[in-house]
Amino acid sequence: MSTSKLRTDLDIVASWVGKGCRVLDLGCGDGLLLRHLFDSRQATGYGLEIDPEKITQSIANGVNVIQSDLDQGLSDFDDQVFDQVIMTQTLQAVQRPRELLLEMVRVGREGIVTFPNFAYYRLRAHLALRGRMPMSGALSYGWYETPNIHLCTIRDFEILCEDLGIRILERRVLSHNYQQSFAGNLLPNLLGEIALYRFCQS
Numbered sequence: 001m002s003t004s005k006l007r008t009d010l011d012i013v014a015s016w017v018g019k020g021c022r023v024l025d026l027g028c029g030d031g032l033l034l035r036h037l038f039d040s041r042q043a044t045g046y047g048l049e050i051d052p053e054k055i056t057q058s059i060a061n062g063v064n065v066i067q068s069d070l071d072q073g074l075s076d077f078d079d080q081v082f083d084q085v086i087m088t089q090t091l092q093a094v095q096r097p098r099e100l101l102l103e104m105v106r107v108g109r110e111g112i113v114t115f116p117n118f119a120y121y122r123l124r125a126h127l128a129l130r131g132r133m134p135m136s137g138a139l140s141y142g143w144y145e146t147p148n149i150h151l152c153t154i155r156d157f158e159i160l161c162e163d164l165g166i167r168i169l170e171r172r173v174l175s176h177n178y179q180q181s182f183a184g185n186l187l188p189n190l191l192g193e194i195a196l197y198r199f200c201q202s
Contacts, residue, residue, distance in 0.1 A: 006036055024107065030057035038062070038063075116151070117194065166200070
């Protein structure tokens with residue numbers, strides 16, 4: 001089954017997945033990332049998803065998916081049973097991100113997460129000049145309907161990883177149009193709208 005070209009952030013995530021790896025995708029959505037990994041990286045594994053409609057889409061895309069609430073943890077999985085555990089654009093929407101990060105490095109050799117950076121300069125300017133909760137491409141919901149309950153910055157995430165004994169292996173930042181830039185790498189917390197991390201237990 002062929003897949004369409006991935007968004008830049010998902011393409012970077014896919015490039016971090018080794019050939020033949022066993023993968024767990026947390027909040028897998030429609031399953032297109034996993035399908036791409038199966039086809040292009042010969043990966044195997046599962047997706048976890050809570051939304052019945054997205055589960056149906058994942059199954060249609062040929063992905064093994066388990067209905068699961070990430071806020072209940074990953075206790076169904078043994079230690080180090082996966083090579084990589086992926087969570088894209090979901091960290092900010094779970095109730096206990098600290099505990100889930102620890103679970104990711106328990107059940108997998110490596111973890112990969114992506115999230116919107118709340119310190120991005122456009123969001124700072126929006127809040128400072130308009131006095132209202134900012135919205136952007138990565139944060140597209142109004143404050144009264146957003147699923148995002150634990151927004152953080154790049155610095156917040158890196159400090160949390162240090163506190164948890166999680167070692168960051170690689171970081172990328174993307175702008176609002178999913179582009180990489182020299183300036184974004186130089187000042188990631190200010191100029192990066194989307195953060196991508198690959199990490200493991202220290």
